Amino acid sequence: MLDVRGLKKVYEGRQRQVEAVRDLTFTIESGDLVCLVGPSGCGKTTLLKCMSGLLAPTAGEVRLDGVPVTGPPPGMAVVFQEYGRSLFPWMNVRDNVELPLKQKKVAKAERRRLVDEALAAVGLADAHTAYPWQLSGGMQQRVAIARAVAYQPKVLLMDEPFAAVDAQTRADLEDLIRDLWRKLGVTVLFVTHDIDEAVYLGQKVIILSSSPTVVREQLTIDLPDERDQLHTRALPRFTELRGHVYEQIQAAKRGAGTVDEAVCAAEGADDKAVVGS
Amino acid sequence: MTGVVKRVGYAVGLPAVLFAAWWVSTANSDNFYVPPLRTILETFGQLWTLEKLQADVWPSLWRLAVGYAIACLVGVALGVLVGSSRTVRATLEPVLEFFRAVPPPVLVPVIMLFAGIDHTMKIVVIAVGSLWPVLLNTVEGVRAVDEVLSDTCRSYGLTGVARLRHLVLRAASPQIVAGMRQALSIAIILMVISEMTAASNGLGYTIVEAQRSFAIPEMWSGILLLGLLGFLLSMVFRFVENRALAWYHGLRRAQRGS
Numbered sequence: 427m428l429d430v431r432g433l434k435k436v437y438e439g440r441q442r443q444v445e446a447v448r449d450l451t452f453t454i455e456s457g458d459l460v461c462l463v464g465p466s467g468c469g470k471t472t473l474l475k476c477m478s479g480l481l482a483p484t485a486g487e488v489r490l491d492g493v494p495v496t497g498p499p500p501g502m503a504v505v506f507q508e509y510g511r512s513l514f515p516w517m518n519v520r521d522n523v524e525l526p527l528k529q530k531k532v533a534k535a536e537r538r539r540l541v542d543e544a545l546a547a548v549g550l551a552d553a554h555t556a557y558p559w560q561l562s563g564g565m566q567q568r569v570a571i572a573r574a575v576a577y578q579p580k581v582l583l584m585d586e587p588f589a590a591v592d593a594q595t596r597a598d599l600e601d602l603i604r605d606l607w608r609k610l611g612v613t614v615l616f617v618t619h620d621i622d623e624a625v626y627l628g629q630k631v632i633i634l635s636s637s638p639t640v641v642r643e644q645l646t647i648d649l650p651d652e653r654d655q656l657h658t659r660a661l662p663r664f665t666e667l668r669g670h671v672y673e674q675i676q677a678a679k680r681g682a683g684t685v686d687e688a689v690c691a692a693e694g695a696d697d698k699a700v701v702g703s
Numbered sequence: 704m705t706g707v708v709k710r711v712g713y714a715v716g717l718p719a720v721l722f723a724a725w726w727v728s729t730a731n732s733d734n735f736y737v738p739p740l741r742t743i744l745e746t747f748g749q750l751w752t753l754e755k756l757q758a759d760v761w762p763s764l765w766r767l768a769v770g771y772a773i774a775c776l777v778g779v780a781l782g783v784l785v786g787s788s789r790t791v792r793a794t795l796e797p798v799l800e801f802f803r804a805v806p807p808p809v810l811v812p813v814i815m816l817f818a819g820i821d822h823t824m825k826i827v828v829i830a831v832g833s834l835w836p837v838l839l840n841t842v843e844g845v846r847a848v849d850e851v852l853s854d855t856c857r858s859y860g861l862t863g864v865a866r867l868r869h870l871v872l873r874a875a876s877p878q879i880v881a882g883m884r885q886a887l888s889i890a891i892i893l894m895v896i897s898e899m900t901a902a903s904n905g906l907g908y909t910i911v912e913a914q915r916s917f918a919i920p921e922m923w924s925g926i927l928l929l930g931l932l933g934f935l936l937s938m939v940f941r942f943v944e945n946r947a948l949a950w951y952h953g954l955r956r957a958q959r960g961s
Binding site for chain 1: 849850851852854857858861869876950951953954958
């Protein structure tokens with residue numbers, strides 16, 4: 427369904443090159459819920475941007491249903507970490523969710539139904555006319571999720587969507603994602619740096635190495651499909667899996683720096699060069 | 704209720720005091736150039752009849768509106784173009800900064816040379832002079848469009864016109880409006896200046912004519928009217944801005960609150 431083959435991304439700075447992702451190959455089956463976890467700065471965001479067609483890889487390719495991804499493909503929706511910057515502050519909640527559907531030329535009645543359903547599904551049925559900045563962080567991220575759900579994507583990519591919300595909200599949102607996934611049958615790729623979150627959410631967990639990034643392990647999470655915060659997290663198997671992923675990440679961390687900072691520095695230098703000239 | 708009274712009080716208080724001070728201090732003035740305010744107000748009533756407003760204020764306002772509209776439209780269009788492309792920006796920015804640095808009034812004689820001395824010249828002067836703040840602010844606004852929002856648009860297939868309409872223009876609108884506000888005051892100044900050089904009607908023309916023929920109360924009443932007009936226009940501007948940028952003010956308040 428979603429194939430990543432020999433993906434490599436090198437950022438060209440002015441003074442140095444930064445290899446964010448070296449050689450990634452993995453496949454996500456249709457209808458799967460896969461969590462991608464790795465040490466911080468291992469190029470998770472870079473990978474996700476390449477997969478969503480927002481960034482062109484240096485080498486290798488991403489295929490969605492056999493078709494190479496060269497730009498953002500129609501059947502894909504992305505939820506970003508920075509909810510505060512991914513919603514249009516000049517539109518109310520309803521318009522935010524509806525805009526991509528208008529662009530997709532969905533008929534009006536159908537649009538109304540999709541928006542209503544999506545907002546109800548994330549528990550925001552009574553917030554249609556609010557503006558995003560009137561909502562709490564968790565609610566804003568719900569709006570972003572509703573927008574993605576209403577879009578009816580085949581694949582939903584999520585880039586550390588809960589990294590910036592508080593712990594309780596986060597637990598609610600995790601259950602929301604499991605719920606939506608089971609109800610909609612959508613394929614989900616969930617990027618996170620949180621090991622517990624990855625194990626709790628995923629049917630599969632892909633563990634990445636430190637930068638330059640390769641796949642370290644693909645792990646099937648053999649926990650029951652019915653999960654809840656209290657009992658699932660108390661299962662001995664959960665603890666085992668969690669421990670295993672933790673060891674892998676620790677092993678991955680040894681002996682490598684982080685990419686993200688270096689990338690930022692390289693890109694920043696590039697920006698300044700243009701502004702200054 | 705008391706809130707409203709308070710706000711009206713703040714708004715009217717100082718003008719009332721200044722007005723009273725002017726009235727009292729000039730009440731017994733026998734200085735030819737500083738007539739009593741009473742005389743000015745009497746002249747104001749006699750001079751600015753409906754007919755006179757139609758003959759001299761209407762042409763001024765009409766030229767102001769056309770020139771200002773051109774400045775805004777061209778400024779935003781060019782600004783989007785320049786702001787969207789690094790290459791265009793790098794090429795044009797020094798030139799734009801140069802043109803902005805040229806004081807617009809010196810353009811009056813130059814523009815007169817090829818646009819004559821009729822309406823066209825005055826409209827061109829207003830448009831050319833008030834274009835720069837709109838243009839440069841739009842460039843800044845377009846450049847500062849948030850990267851995450853931009854990625855969001857791309858991933859939902861919002862490109863081309865839809866992107867321009869829903870993302871670029873809206874995101875840049877606070878800066879665009881700031882530019883338009885600066886442009887409005889420049890446009891009013893240029894409206895008057897363009898009428899002082901070569902004109903047969905208009906507010907600026909009336910004031911200069913009155914001054915030249917030593918009709919001092921008439922001159923003062925013209926200046927008073929000009930001030931009132933400028934005040935009124937900026938009130939209208941603020942009203943429209945508060946409507947159009949309600950989201951932005953709300954967002955700013957929310958960000959300060961957290």
